[in-house]
Amino acid sequence: xxxxxxxxxxxxxxxxxxxxxxxxxxxxxxxxxxxxxxxxxxxxxxxxxxxxxxxxxxxxxxxxxxxxxxxxxxxxxxxxxxxxxxxxxxxxxxxxxxxxxxxxxxxxxxxxxxxxxxxxxxxxxxxxxxxxxxxxxxxxxxxxxxxxxxxxxxxxxxxxxxxxxxxxxxxxxxxxxxxxxxxxxxxxxxxxxxxxxxxxxxxxxxxxxxxxxxxxxxxxxxxxxxxxxxxxxxxxxxxxxxxxxxxxxxxx
Numbered sequence: 372x373x374x375x376x377x378x379x380x381x382x383x384x385x386x387x388x389x390x391x392x393x394x395x396x397x398x399x400x401x402x403x404x405x406x407x408x409x410x411x412x413x414x415x416x417x418x419x420x421x422x423x424x425x426x427x428x429x430x431x432x433x434x435x436x437x438x439x440x441x442x443x444x445x446x447x448x449x450x451x452x453x454x455x456x457x458x459x460x461x462x463x464x465x466x467x468x469x470x471x472x473x474x475x476x477x478x479x480x481x482x483x484x485x486x487x488x489x490x491x492x493x494x495x496x497x498x499x500x501x502x503x504x505x506x507x508x509x510x511x512x513x514x515x516x517x518x519x520x521x522x523x524x525x526x527x528x529x530x531x532x533x534x535x536x537x538x539x540x541x542x543x544x545x546x547x548x549x550x551x552x553x554x555x556x557x558x559x560x561x562x563x564x565x566x567x568x569x570x571x572x573x574x575x576x577x578x579x580x581x582x583x584x585x586x587x588x589x590x591x592x593x594x595x596x597x598x599x600x601x602x603x604x605x606x607x608x609x610x611x612x613x614x615x616x617x618x619x620x621x622x623x
Contacts, residue, residue: 372417381408400455408434421480425469432462439547442559457547458502464495485527493519516543533572545598557606565594585616
């Protein structure tokens, strides 16, 4: 088992000279300030008899002058998204990874066959704090899902390897006020939770040739991950449906 801890300073500089917005649905504060903050994490990782691998960490991220997006309307009642320094923000979370090789657990750690289950979990509470505006105080930071979970099973024997993965992403917000209802243009509003299942396989035909195949979004689940202000929007950007790829690789 290995314990670790890290502390680092974060700094995000804004180049005002390269800032040019021509989209009327998106505007930027001309007095935008740089973000400054720090991050810290502590955790432990280890490997038990080449059968169980794990990594668990807690982290904290603090930003002053956090840059965020809010919804405003001008004198003609045109709704637009405004990027500005919202307030201080803090991210508190846990990340974990674990993989258990079931085959080696039964047959012994020296077995060359692998049949493992794995999982990856991220739990994040990201909020605006110490804000002068009550509309942002204690609201969740946009585009930060509180839960991201991935799990699956991996198999490898000889020249063949295959894997199945299920991933889940919880709902998240698209602006600093945590607006739920979508706007008429689709730019503002909540991004619902979504899940995806993928399957992949590889086979080494020889030292020169290998073939791989991937089936993404097995259930053909319809979802979207973001709301675009401009091209290819404005509005929601649907993710890809079920897709299949097959690749023949040649090593020279």
